[in-house]
Amino acid sequence: MSADQRLIDAIDELLPQTQCGKCGYNGCRPYAHAIAVGEADINQCPPGGEAGIRSLAELLGRAPKPLDPSCGSEQYQPTVAWIDEEVCIGCTRCIQACPVDAILGATKLMHTVIRDECTGCELCLAPCPVDCIYMQPVEERVPTQAAVTPARQRVMRMAPRARQRYEFRQFRLERDKAELAEKRRQRKEALRARDQADKKAAIAAAVARVRAKKARQGQVEGR
Numbered sequence: 001m002s003a004d005q006r007l008i009d010a011i012d013e014l015l016p017q018t019q020c021g022k023c024g025y026n027g028c029r030p031y032a033h034a035i036a037v038g039e040a041d042i043n044q045c046p047p048g049g050e051a052g053i054r055s056l057a058e059l060l061g062r063a064p065k066p067l068d069p070s071c072g073s074e075q076y077q078p079t080v081a082w083i084d085e086e087v088c089i090g091c092t093r094c095i096q097a098c099p100v101d102a103i104l105g106a107t108k109l110m111h112t113v114i115r116d117e118c119t120g121c122e123l124c125l126a127p128c129p130v131d132c133i134y135m136q137p138v139e140e141r142v143p144t145q146a147a148v149t150p151a152r153q154r155v156m157r158m159a160p161r162a163r164q165r166y167e168f169r170q171f172r173l174e175r176d177k178a179e180l181a182e183k184r185r186q187r188k189e190a191l192r193a194r195d196q197a198d199k200k201a202a203i204a205a206a207v208a209r210v211r212a213k214k215a216r217q218g219q220v221e222g223r
């Protein structure tokens with residue numbers, strides 16, 4: 001493992017793993033990579049908040065700085081998503097958007113959020129075509145520490161599990177993609193084999209017709 005990978009791992013360990021993208025990157029690890037290579041600053045993660053910035057500053061030997069307001073603001077109260085099942089049309093768009101598979105449901109059936117797995121990333125809100133997903137406050141069970149918001153306490157407590165669920169989801173999506181590609185390849189192969197068999201059969205039939213014709217001509221000439 002290169003030193004850079006170790007640095008990226010160390011930075012990633014300090015991030016909340018909600019994969020919300022508010023830092024401007026497609027998840028926590030891409031943001032960790034961007035910090036490690038000097039492309040991103042340490043103050044771009046609203047779920048990590050001021051305490052997160054302090055821990056990144058300490059790791060990297062830099063001075064802490066206020067959260068970049070263009071990335072959003074730090075939330076005090078933790079929230080989880082809630083779906084109004086009376087309104088939900090079962091389109092599954094929220095399931096596709098949730099990075100930690102915290103939504104249960106199937107096509108044309110109502111959907112439900114698993115509250116204990118929801119990191120509050122809000123990524124399911126925008127894709128819902130009927131706006132039936134709401135963020136609701138949730139009590140944080142971890143005792144309050146000084147200078148750390150309950151929202152940060154919750155996301156950091158959930159981070160190891162959120163990372164696991166996110167990685168499993170990535171693995172599952174890759175596996176499903178590979179399986180689909182393999183099915184398509186097999187279908188294409190079967191069609192090609194059928195085409196070849198059809199062509200062979202057509203040629204064999206044509207050859208048989210020609211032979212039969214020649215045989216008939218031979219019989220006529222032999223008379």
Ligand code: SF4
Pocket residue numbers: 015016017018019020021022023024025026027028029031044045046047048
């Ligand atoms: S939790 Fe922080 S680092 Fe992770 S994607 Fe969200 S803003 Fe970026």
Ligand code: SF4
Pocket residue numbers: 080081097098099100101102103113117118119120121122123124125
């Ligand atoms: S249910 Fe919504 S808010 Fe909760 S983790 Fe999934 S996408 Fe994020």
Ligand code: SF4
Pocket residue numbers: 083087088089090091092093094095105111127128129130131132133
């Ligand atoms: S995106 Fe909205 S309507 Fe579609 S399944 Fe999710 S909650 Fe229901």
